Structure formats: C-alpha cells, structure tokens
Amino acid sequence: MRSRLEIKIRALLERYFPERRLFLRSDNDTRFIRLKPSTQLVAFMGLTFIVSWTIISTAILLMDSIGSGNFREQARRDQQTYELRLNAMSLERDARTEEALAAQDRFNTALQQISVMQSQLLNSETRRRELETGIGVIQATLRRTMKERETALRETTPPDQEVSGKQATRLTNPPLANDMLNILSIALAETAQQRDKVIASAEVALQAAEEMRLDLALMEEKNDQIFRQLEDAMTVSVEPLTKMFSAAGLDAKSMMEEVRRGYRGQGGPMMPISFSTKGGEITKEAIRANRLLDQMDQLNMYRIAAETAPFANPLKSAFRYTSGFGTRWGRMHNGTDFAAKYGTPIYATADGIVVHSDWLSGYGRLIKIKHEFGIETRFAHLAKIRVKKGQRVSRGERIGDMGNSGRSTGTHLHYEVRVNGRAVNPMTFIKAGRDVF
Numbered sequence: 022m023r024s025r026l027e028i029k030i031r032a033l034l035e036r037y038f039p040e041r042r043l044f045l046r047s048d049n050d051t052r053f054i055r056l057k058p059s060t061q062l063v064a065f066m067g068l069t070f071i072v073s074w075t076i077i078s079t080a081i082l083l084m085d086s087i088g089s090g091n092f093r094e095q096a097r098r099d100q101q102t103y104e105l106r107l108n109a110m111s112l113e114r115d116a117r118t119e120e121a122l123a124a125q126d127r128f129n130t131a132l133q134q135i136s137v138m139q140s141q142l143l144n145s146e147t148r149r150r151e152l153e154t155g156i157g158v159i160q161a162t163l164r165r166t167m168k169e170r171e172t173a174l175r176e177t178t179p180p181d182q183e184v185s186g187k188q189a190t191r192l193t194n195p196p197l198a199n200d201m202l203n204i205l206s207i208a209l210a211e212t213a214q215q216r217d218k219v220i221a222s223a224e225v226a227l228q229a230a231e232e233m234r235l236d237l238a239l240m241e242e243k244n245d246q247i248f249r250q251l252e253d254a255m256t257v258s259v260e261p262l263t264k265m266f267s268a269a270g271l272d273a274k275s276m277m278e279e280v281r282r283g284y285r286g287q288g289g290p291m292m293p294i295s296f297s298t299k300g301g302e303i304t305k306e307a308i309r310a311n312r313l314l315d316q317m318d319q320l321n322m323y324r325i326a327a328e329t330a331p332f333a334n335p336l337k338s339a340f341r342y343t344s345g346f347g348t349r350w351g352r353m354h355n356g357t358d359f360a361a362k363y364g365t366p367i368y369a370t371a372d373g374i375v376v377h378s379d380w381l382s383g384y385g386r387l388i389k390i391k392h393e394f395g396i397e398t399r400f401a402h403l404a405k406i407r408v409k410k411g412q413r414v415s416r417g418e419r420i421g422d423m424g425n426s427g428r429s430t431g432t433h434l435h436y437e438v439r440v441n442g443r444a445v446n447p448m449t450f451i452k453a454g455r456d457v458f
Contacts, residue, residue, distance in 0.1 A: 034058035038065070082341040093334070093455065114247045121240045128233040135226040142223055251313055262323040265332065265453045271394065279394060280322045328416050329393040331370035331447070332454025335400065335436050336423075338365050343433055346446040355444035356399070356437035363432045365423040367400055369414045370450075378406050384435070385427020388420055394440075401435035402427050 038061040043054040336359055344358040369390060376397075377389035384401040388408065391397050404424025408414060425432045438447040 031058070034062060038062055079341070083339075086339055086341060096455070110247065110251060114244075114251065117240065117244050117247055121237070121244060124233065124237050124240055128230070128237055131226060131230045131233055135223065135230055138223045138226055142220065248309055248313065262320075262327065265327070266330075271330065277319070277322050277326065280325050326393070327454075329372045330396060331392065331398050331438055331450050333368070333370040333416050334451055335359070335367055335370050335434060336361060336365065337368060338362075340365070346444075346448065356401075356435050357447045358433045358435055359423075360431065360433040361423055363422075363424060364404055365434075366419050367403065367421045367423060367434060369416055369418050369420050370398055371396070371416050373398070373414060375408045375410055375412045375414060375420075378408055378410050378412075380426070383428035385429065386421070386424065387427075390414060390420075395442075397439045397442075399435075399437035399439070401437070402429045402433060404432075 035058050038058040040058060041056045041061070043056065045052045045054065338361055340359045340361040342357065343360045344354060346357055347354060367388075371390075371392050373390040373392040375388060376391045377387060379387070381387040381401075384399070386401075386403040386406055388400040388403065388406060389397060390400075400421060402424055403421040403426060405422040406420075407422070408420045414420060423432060423434050429435075436447050438445050438450060
C-alpha cells in the first residue's frame with residue numbers, strides 16, 4: 022500500500038500538473054502519448070533551469086563586456102595622460118638643460134674675467150712696489166746729496182760772512198728737488214687710485230662668481246630631481262610592457278632584437294640621442310643621461326613591437342563570446358567566436374600586410390593578415406571585406422563587417438591567432454593587452 026505522503030505528493034502534482042494526452046492522428050490510425058504529472062514536473066524544472074541559466078549567463082557576459090569597454094576607455098585615457106605628462110617632463114628637462122648650459126657659460130666667462138682682473142691686480146701691485154722702491158732710493162739719494170752739499174758749504178763759507186735767511190732757505194731747499202718730490206707724490210697717488218679700482222673690480226667679480234656658483238648648484242639639484250622623475254617614469258612604463266609580452270608567451274628579448282634589426286635607419290627626430298664624452302672626462306650626469314636615453318629607446322622599441330603584435334580587440338562595439346579556443350564537440354576549435362549585430366565593424370588587431378582577402382571554404386569570406394615575429398591573424402565568416410591582398414593595415418583600422426558566410430550557424434566573427442603556423446588562444450593576447458591598451 023502506498024503511504025499517505027506518496028498519495029499527498031501525487032495529489033499535489035495532479036493538481037498543478039494534471040495528466041495530459043497528446044493525440045497523434047494519421048489517415049489509418051490514431052495514437053496518443055500519455056504525459057504523467059511527474060514527467061511534466063521534470064520537463065518544467067528542466068525548462069526553468071535552462072531559461073534561468075541563459076538569463077544569468079547573458080547578464081554576466083553583458084556586464085563583462087560593458088566593464089571591459091569602460092576599462093579600455095579608462096586605460097586609453099590614462100595612456101594619453103601619461104604621454105602628455107612624459108612630453109611635458111621632457112620639455113622641462115630640455116629647458117633646464119639649456120639653462121644649466123647657459124649658467125655654465127656665464128660662470129666660465131666670469132672666471133675668465135676674474136682671472137684677467139687678478140692678473141691686472143698683480144701687475145699693478147708689482148708696479149706699485151717698484152715705484153715705492155724707486156721713490157725710496159731717490160729720497161735716500163736726495164737726503165745724502167743735501168747733507169754733502171751742506172757740509173761742503175760750511176767748509177767753503179768764511180766764518181764772518183753772513184747769509185740772509187732767504188738765501189739760506191733757497192740753498193737748503195732748491196726748486197729742482199721740490200719739483201721732483203711733487204711729481205713723485207702725484208705719481209704715487211695715481212698708482213694708489215688705480216690699485217683701489219682694480220681691487221674693487223676684483224671683489225665685484227668674485228661676488229658675481231659666487232652667485233653663479235649658487236645658481237649652478239640650484240640648477241644641478243633641479244636637474245637631479247627631473248632625472249629621478251624620468252627614471253621612475255621609465256621604470257613604470259617598461260614593466261607593464263614586459264609583463265604583457267610574457268603573458269602572451271612571447272620572448273621580449275628576441276622581439277627587441279628583431280625590432281632593432283628591422284629599424285636600423287638613423288637620422289631625423291626619432292634617432293636615438295647620446296651625450297658625447299669624447300675629449301673630456303665622463304661625468305655622472307652624462308652616464309645618467311645616456312642610461313635614461315637607452316631606456317627611452319627601449320620603450321620606443323617596445324611600442325613598435327606592441328603595435329606589430331595582435332594585443333588589441335577586433336571589435337569596438339558591444340558583443341558577447343559564444344565559443345572559446347579549444348576542443349568543441351570532439352573537434353578542435355582554433356579561434357574565438359564573437360557574436361554581435363550583422364555588419365558590425367571589424368578592426369585589425371596589429372600592424373601588418375593582408376595576405377588573403379577572399380572566400381575560403383568553410384571560413385566563408387576570410388581575411389588573413391601577416392604580422393611581425395611570425396604571427397598571423399584570421400577574420401572569418403565576414404559579410405563584407407574592405408581591404409585587398411597586399412594592402413598594409415594599421416592596428417585599429419577597419420578591415421571588414423561581421424556576417425554569416427561559410428559554415429556558420431549565425432552572425433559572428435571567428436578570430437584566430439597563429440604563431441609560426443600554430444594556432445594559439447587569441448584571448449591570451451587580448452587579456453595581456455588590456456593592462457596597456
């Protein structure tokens with residue numbers, strides 16, 4: 022006998038899911054299918070689960086798409102802000118370098134003027150000493166001569182002969198001696214004035230040189246601060262690029278060597294700069310500047326490599342992922358499927374050359390783009406092709422429209438990335454580039 026619980030459950034099911042019969046009528050016979058309440062309950066729960074799962078997955082994919090779009094826009098704005106800041110810092114560094122060179126030139130000029138003034142001061146001092154020595158010799162000679170003259174007069178003059186005071190004064194102080202003394206006094210005064218002027222000029226020049234030394238020290242401190250900011254900026258800029266290449270499974274070192282081999286031309290504004298130390302002592306500033314310039318050249322090569330590798334997303338409009346890379350229904354799916362509206366623009370994910378732009382079997386309308394480092398991208402099932410074979414395209418350039426051509430069950434883009442002929446997961450490149458682009 023059935024338990025009361027089973028009876029209640031059956032009654033409840035028959036209340037909400039009464040037994041139904043589906044009649045199948047033909048020309049000769051009529052049959053029916055019996056749908057029990059339990060069968061209807063299982064079908065209802067299965068249908069409810071499928072609908073709920075579809076709604077939830079669609080909402081998650083839509084939120085992820087919206088979040089990815091906002092993140093890319095924010096990353097693009099941050100990159101533009103960083104480039105503007107880097108350019109401003111570069112201009113400020115150039116201005117400070119020019120000011121430092123001008124201050125160094127003024128300082129060297131002041132040192133030369135001080136050297137000339139010191140030489141003049143030494144010459145004036147030597148001349149003054151020579152004049153003082155000559156004057157001393159002349160005075161001693163005059164005194165000796167006057168004494169000898171007075172002695173000779175006393176010996177030759179009679180005792181009873183009186184000499185008037187006026188004559189005695191003339192004999193004691195002859196006019197020629199007085200004139201010579203006046204000339205020597207005037208020459209000494211002029212020499213002293215010249216010496217005072219030279220000393221004053223030398224003091225002014227020394228004060229100006231001291232001010233220039235202080236300005237030069239302040240300029241060196243500003244340059245050191247600018248160098249530190251630029252070095253920090255280079256470190257912050259290069260590290261995400263290195264992580265991006267590593268996350269994509271690419272050897273950054275070999276890629277840099279290939280970029281260096283492919284971009285050997287020199288001259289023009291993009292030519293790497295270096296501070297020459299030929300004929301002079303290698304200073305710390307020159308070593309630091311050359312190291313910074315090497316990092317800027319490395320950053321530029323990273324930028325070139327990033328533009329030639331498919332790190333961008335082929336779609337800029339709203340979309341959802343419908344199938345990923347890997348085994349699907351027992352067969353290998355070599356790409357990622359993006360579903361969107363019919364005619365949605367498709368963009369190149371890196372710089373390259375179009376090697377195929379035509380119909381190809383199950384791919385339908387297909388575009389193949391050959392990039393650097395042995396990388397190739399494929400865009401399949403297109404509605405319209407907007408590029409020609411042999412055409413060079415840039416990252417972000419529109420190449421076609423999304424469609425449903427070839428072996429396809431609906432409007433979508435089949436996107437592939439191949440490295441040296443081997444298919445790899447495109448999402449590896451796209452996810453690695455989200456932190457940079």
